[in-house]
Amino acid sequence: MSSITARDTPRGFSVQEYLTCLTGIVWREGLRFLHQRERFVSALVRPLVWLFIFAAGFRQVLGISIIPPYETYILYEVYIAPGLIAMIQLFNGMQSSLSMVYDREMGNMRTLLVSPLPRGFLLFCKLLAGTAVSLLQVYAFLLIAWLWDITPPAAGYLTVLPALILSGLMLGSLGMLISSGIKQLENFAGVMNFVIFPMFFASSALYPLWRVQEGSPYLYYLCEVNPFTHAVELIRFALYGQINWISLAVVAACTIVFMIGAILAYDPSRGLARRGPAGGEG
Amino acid sequence: MQVEVRTQMLRMWRVGLLSAMALVAAPAHAFIAYVSNEKSNTVSVIDTETWTVTKTIKVGQRPRGIDLTRDGKFVMVAVGDDDTIQVIDAKTQTVVDSLPSGPDPELFAQDAAGKTLYVANENDNTVTVIDLEKRARLGDIQVGVEPEGMTISPDGKTLINTSETTNMAHFIDTATRQIVANVLVDARPRFAEYKHDSSEVWVSSEIGGTVSIIDPKKHEVIGKVTFEIPGLRKEAIQPVGIGMTRDDKTAFVALGPANRIAVVDVATRKVTKYLLVGQRVWHVAFTPDEKYLLTTNGVSNDVSVIDVAAQKVIKTIQVGELPWGVAIAP
Numbered sequence: 222m223s224s225i226t227a228r229d230t231p232r233g234f235s236v237q238e239y240l241t242c243l244t245g246i247v248w249r250e251g252l253r254f255l256h257q258r259e260r261f262v263s264a265l266v267r268p269l270v271w272l273f274i275f276a277a278g279f280r281q282v283l284g285i286s287i288i289p290p291y292e293t294y295i296l297y298e299v300y301i302a303p304g305l306i307a308m309i310q311l312f313n314g315m316q317s318s319l320s321m322v323y324d325r326e327m328g329n330m331r332t333l334l335v336s337p338l339p340r341g342f343l344l345f346c347k348l349l350a351g352t353a354v355s356l357l358q359v360y361a362f363l364l365i366a367w368l369w370d371i372t373p374p375a376a377g378y379l380t381v382l383p384a385l386i387l388s389g390l391m392l393g394s395l396g397m398l399i400s401s402g403i404k405q406l407e408n409f410a411g412v413m414n415f416v417i418f419p420m421f422f423a424s425s426a427l428y429p430l431w432r433v434q435e436g437s438p439y440l441y442y443l444c445e446v447n448p449f450t451h452a453v454e455l456i457r458f459a460l461y462g463q464i465n466w467i468s469l470a471v472v473a474a475c476t477i478v479f480m481i482g483a484i485l486a487y488d489p490s491r492g493l494a495r496r497g498p499a500g501g502e503g
Numbered sequence: 504m505q506v507e508v509r510t511q512m513l514r515m516w517r518v519g520l521l522s523a524m525a526l527v528a529a530p531a532h533a534f535i536a537y538v539s540n541e542k543s544n545t546v547s548v549i550d551t552e553t554w555t556v557t558k559t560i561k562v563g564q565r566p567r568g569i570d571l572t573r574d575g576k577f578v579m580v581a582v583g584d585d586d587t588i589q590v591i592d593a594k595t596q597t598v599v600d601s602l603p604s605g606p607d608p609e610l611f612a613q614d615a616a617g618k619t620l621y622v623a624n625e626n627d628n629t630v631t632v633i634d635l636e637k638r639a640r641l642g643d644i645q646v647g648v649e650p651e652g653m654t655i656s657p658d659g660k661t662l663i664n665t666s667e668t669t670n671m672a673h674f675i676d677t678a679t680r681q682i683v684a685n686v687l688v689d690a691r692p693r694f695a696e697y698k699h700d701s702s703e704v705w706v707s708s709e710i711g712g713t714v715s716i717i718d719p720k721k722h723e724v725i726g727k728v729t730f731e732i733p734g735l736r737k738e739a740i741q742p743v744g745i746g747m748t749r750d751d752k753t754a755f756v757a758l759g760p761a762n763r764i765a766v767v768d769v770a771t772r773k774v775t776k777y778l779l780v781g782q783r784v785w786h787v788a789f790t791p792d793e794k795y796l797l798t799t800n801g802v803s804n805d806v807s808v809i810d811v812a813a814q815k816v817i818k819t820i821q822v823g824e825l826p827w828g829v830a831i832a833p
Binding site: 277 | 734780781819
């Protein structure tokens with residue numbers, strides 16, 4: 222199978238063929254998402270629990286210092302909304318990587334891999350599909366948040382889109398990189414404990430970093446180097462029509478690194494091949 | 504039929520386009536806001552187009568009550584610890600004169616013509632009457648203990664003063680300068696505001712946590728606005744400044760340490776929304792076009808800007824220490 226890919230790739234394919242492949246993968250991912258209604262509901266319930274329950278207890282916590290991009294005092298639920306958006310994308314990124322593990326276990330991946338198109342492109346399509354699904358979830362969340370009086374400027378709903386795509390790709394490629402090292406579905410619980418939770422909590426999603434710095438300078442540095450923090454900040458600024466250049470650079474760089482990492486890890490000649498002997502060194 | 508629909512759609516398009524153009528084309532009218540900073544003894548000048556402080560004017564000690572003369576040429580600011588009211592030339596933005604108030608003037612009100620000024624002197628239990636043209640003192644009216652809130656009826660015949668310790672709103676006949684009625688309200692009345700149609704007077708009680716609505720003809724409380732913010736202690740809700748839109752439909756009440764402005768539907772006397780602003784929000788003022796409402800936030804040393812139509816806080820601007828009052832010039 223890999224020899225076919227290797228032989229055909231240099232020949233090149235038409236844009237049409239690439240597009241067919243892309244729409245095929247995105248469509249399948251979209252269908253899978255829509256058919257799994259529980260997944261959609263749970264993707265929404267998770268951030269909403271944070272918004273309605275967790276944030277309710279912290280309503281009075283903030284409102285002491287105005288930090289960019291905000292121009293006035295804000296309630297806690299307004300502060301955590303971008304963090305929850307990034308959380309949706311984080312879970313979605315991990316979940317679509319979970320689906321890769323599932324596909325591999327169930328043998329569905331073979332269908333995908335017989336495609337003569339370059340492996341890297343296939344993975345990229347898969348990433349795009351995952352990101353597209355996360356966009357659906359995010360906008361559904363933003364709609365509910367709007368009803369909850371979290372109302373960024375109208376233009377913000379548009380300006381946030383590029384930020385969402387980029388952060389979706391970063392978190393998706395991270396998930397893909399991680400999934401290359403997971404051979405069984407059961408191991409995914411480990412991902413929850415060792416990746417999702419630390420990334421989410423050690424970030425600016427729940428508290429502004431100046432608050433974290435007051436509590437623990439070390440934690441502050443940890444948050445600063447956490448790419449998830451920058452995904453949150455990129456989304457936060459974009460939602461208010463602004464660009465946080467540092468976050469943009471970090472997220473873009475991480476996306477490239479994770480994506481290359483994932484492509485290498487899924488390259489049968491280097492990283493984990495399905496039937497490869499060792500496989501874990503992705 | 505089809506033609507009719509098309510014409511109608513065209514018309515809708517045109518209306519939409521015109522209103523969109525109006526939105527884009529309407530020049531943001533710039534006003535100048537003056538904010539008295541009680542602790543730093545200054546007045547901050549804010550440009551309402553850029554929302555920046557363009558100048559800080561040094562004034563006397565403990566500036567609080569602030570307003571403009573009706574012609575917009577002068578800013579009057581009560582500097583309590585200097586026992587006077589200073590006059591700032593709006594053009595040169597410098598202090599040019601002072602008015603003879605009693606000791607510790609806090610708030611004042613002027614009649615519609617801008618000829619007479621009534622000043623509440625906190626430490627003297629009096630209201631001083633000043634002729635604004637001659638800048639001369641005409642006399643004093645004895646009122647309750649710690650007078651503060653001042654408002655004058657649109658016809659200029661009735662002056663209302665609230666006294667913080669006596670917990671009363673005193674109704675004063677401006678012709679005879681005599682108190683004609685006293686109305687008991689909740690503890691520590693701070694501010695009084697007439698409805699533009701003269702039918703009601705709203706008096707905020709800081710400690711009582713309410714706004715009493717008084718019928719100015721019958722001199723009795725006919726209703727109360729109460730406030731409740733989930734998660735906040737009742738004591739933190741201390742109503743002070745009140746701003747009412749010209750159509751008398753909406754009132755904005757500053758709630759002190761609750762750090763919020765309550766948006767009140769005047770007809771039903773119910774709060775429809777709470778807007779988060781800076782800490783210890785004290786007084787409010789509308790821009791002359793009523794597009795924005797400015798609030799002074801004493802503890803956080805800033806001024807918040809509320810979009811009146813959208814009922815949203817759009818910005819907060821740093822000013823001097825302990826901003827107290829705000830007045831906006833055309």
